[in-house]
Amino acid sequence: MTVTGGVRRVLLARRISDDKGEISESVEEQTKRLRTRAFDEGVIIAGEPEDLSVSGDVDFVDRPALGQWMTPEGREMWDDLWVTNQDRLSRNELHVMSFIIQMLGWKKGVVVLDDPEFTEQMKTPEGRAIIHVKALGPHKELERIKARNKDSHARRRYTVKWPGGIPPFGYVAEQRFENGKTATYLKLDEDMQKVLYEMRRLMVDESQSFSGVAAWLNNRSVLTARDRARIRKGKPVKRRGGAVGEQERWSETSVKLLLTDEALLGYKKHDRQVLYDDQGAPIRVAGPSFTTEEWSTLQAACAQRRITTTRRVNGTSPMYGVAHCSKCLSKAVHKVSVRIVQPPKDDPEQESREVTYRYYQCGAWPKPERCVGISCRAEIAEELVEIMFLQKYGQRRVTKRVWVPGNDTSEQLDELDKRIKRLRRQDEDGDWDDDREGYRERMTQLKNQRKELSAIPVRKSGWIEQDQGKTYLELWPSLDLEGQRKQLIEAGFKIMIGSKTAWLDETPLEGGLRLEEAPEA
Incomplete structure (x- = not known):
């Protein structure tokens, strides 16, 4: 172990998790306990890596703050790593054991304030076996947390709440306080809505191509949904394959995917599929970016671009496609x-x-x-x-x-037909065996809606x-x-x-x- 003048150089490592349901020691309390112990023992504090909102399932070398001290250059600056308890190292038992082997190879010491025997135990096979057993408790708790989070996401999936992640372009997440708890919803973002309307105008009124719209966005440095999410988290923009601080570029594909995405109607999606409620209707988590007519004209323009793919390439070619x-x-x-x-x-x-x-x-x-x-x-x-x-x-x-807009109920009729088919499939799968009256009532309601729509004279848009x-x-x-x-x-x-x-x-x-x-x- 390398020391400076006989005095140990220590890292005071703090971590707090973003795993929902974990009851963990606060960063402030960890800091107080570690600094008090360091003062009592007269060691040199080489650094205080602090990882906030970092899951206990993240390996120590991948943690943003602590990971920087694990590089060859960083390891030259400290001798021991101190934490308040073993959970602060990791809640993953494989990571804990890998961490110990790595520390022994680097000839580094580890001090766990709540477990005075940890330092000596990690040096012997028998001691490492004991540490492994102790690591199983936090590991199982981590698995329980993951299971609870997964169940929670599944329950929220069919509600109008936003489950998390990057909101679709045009929308932003907002926190609301309901019944003593915080819930997340989506709302329309005014700036992004202006961009969407301009993109639609370029497609519908100006007959622009997807690549032309992408060029318009890039020329005006319009941020993508992913870059906007990074900024909201206080992180710099980053282009895929590019340097930090270089914003993502729009492409023909990204424009096409955005303008044809039903999420712009406020629909909730999972695995790229629209989710439906128990009535068979699409779940809407926010207001639509476009009216029904605006959406129809936009989709018609997008379909036309997919059919006619002629575009100018490799510089000015006055007759490319002609x-x-x-x-x-x-x-x-x-x-x-x-x-x-x-x-x-x-x-x-x-x-x-x-x-x-x-x-x-x-x-x-x-x-x-x-x-x-x-x-x-x-x-x-x-x-x-x-x-x-x-x-x-x-x-x-x-x-x-x-x-030219018309009076066309074909889309609504198609949607009702899909809902009727889904209801029948549920019945065939036995989902309605305990509620036959409810099934008949739901089916009758859908068929009556279809009958009413079918009676409306059709004047097709086109x-x-x-x-x-x-x-x-x-x-x-x-x-x-x-x-x-x-x-x-x-x-x-x-x-x-x-x-x-x-x-x-x-x-x-x-x-x-x-x-x-x-x-x-």
């Missing part, structure tokens, strides 16, 4: 190359110059090889597109897809083409390259790239509009 390989029908990609052109030998005064060449070529991927010979100068293809598009459709009226008050010829000059590309895709316009040439394909793109059916100006 130009296709004439051989394998893959999307053509935009390629740029710069070459140095040397002056003629008979003109030595002329200098070499850089010449930029742009091409569209077969973009087949992940095929090992693109179609050979399928390449056309970009200027030729782009000029052809503009001329052909405006010649063919220039006088057509520009329309925009607009969602997209219509709304005239924008101008022709394509009038609109075209006001669009930038990306705007023109999006307009061509929405119009279902497509050209085929061949060998040094390109031509119009009369087959509309999947998901595009058939302009032949649009009204003329």
Whole structure:
């Protein structure tokens, strides 16, 4: 054991658990007892690692405060570790025994104030066996705590209370005092609700893609739900795979998952599935972020993005998704190359110059090889597109897809059908054997609700083409390259790239509009 001038250097380690139901000694009391003993024995206090809200099931090397003293550099600074009782080391019997073996290997001492024999017992096989037996009590208590917590979570799962964890984006947890106890609920967060409404506007009104919405969020440094939860706990933001302090990035996938998540309707979920009450209705833990109509239009826009996945990649490509390989029908990609052109030998005064060449070529991927010979100068293809598009459709009226709400009870009917099926399955499983009258009453109620809804005339919601008050010829000059590309895709316009040439394909793109059916100006 390393000592300084014959005086021991000790760590006064404190821990308090976040395990619900544990009756533990307060941090203040631990501090008082450890410091009093250190003063009485005249030791040097090398450090006082304090782990707050750290479970007794967390290994000592993984504890935020104590773990820092277990590194090779940290171990050079102390000789003994002191705790008030064995529970403060760990409530996991395997961790306790591993800890003792590690301390012996490092030639470190351990002092447990409530167990004066611990220090000597850990040095012999017989003593370690006694310590192991003593560790079984706290270990079993930890298992009982875990079981109680699990049962408590199961009971709360089907209530309107929030069981814990990271709230969905748009919501924040709040504590309420009820019947002498503290309960956690969710409520709408005003700032995040503004973000959600802007995301919906970009999707529905601006026809943005998921990746476009992600870029909008990242450009404005909008925090994710996980980063917001870290900040509320007083922790720094952290990007997965990145450094501490670097906030998480939004991606196409994260935007899609968020905007299609039924948690935005205030529904409670477990294992990514919506939970239902004993009436078969979704359990709602907070107010919805969107009205029924707003949600329907958003889901329609999201479904449209999943169908039409064309997006611009690898920099500006004015016709990505418009130009296709004439051989394998893959999307053509935009390629740029710069070459140095040397002056003629008979003109030595002329200098070499850089010449930029742009091409569209077969973009087949992940095929090992693109179609050979399928390449056309970009200027030729782009000029052809503009001329052909405006010649063919220039006088057509520009329309925009607009969602028109209807009077459609199909979703409610589907939900009632699901509730009826769930009730029948419960009956088949014997859940209603002791309450046949209750089962018949519940089934009759659901069938009556379905009958009433079925009697309501249906006027389906849907997209219509709304005239924008101008022709394509009038609109075209006001669009930038990306705007023109999006307009061509929405119009279902497509050209085929061949060998040094390109031509119009009369087959509309999947998901595009058939302009032949649009009204003329």
